Amino acid sequence: MKQPSRNTLTHRIIPATVNNFCEAAKVATKGQEATLQSDGWTGTNNHYLLAYMISTEGKVFMVRVDDISDEHKMGDNLLA
Numbered sequence: 001m002k003q004p005s006r007n008t009l010t011h012r013i014i015p016a017t018v019n020n021f022c023e024a025a026k027v028a029t030k031g032q033e034a035t036l037q038s039d040g041w042t043g044t045n046n047h048y049l050l051a052y053m054i055s056t057e058g059k060v061f062m063v064r065v066d067d068i069s070d071e072h073k074m075g076d077n078l079l080a
Helices: 006-029 075-079
Strands: 035-042 048-056 059-067
Touching (some): 006 048
Antiparallel strands (some): 035 048, 048 059
């Protein structure tokens, strides 16, 4: 089997996979009580990443990950 090119992987396969996970999370959490969580860490490339997750019925779903390296790490920015 031929491996996909970097362009195909970046522009088609990964976005489609992420979209599938997002749709599954929407279906699983619709109408449920849930908790929103966030967690931050520094990646190996020294970029500061902030992830948002939603948990319901014992399952955790990744909602979004942002690179916030250029922003001040303050509560007001997290709220926004």
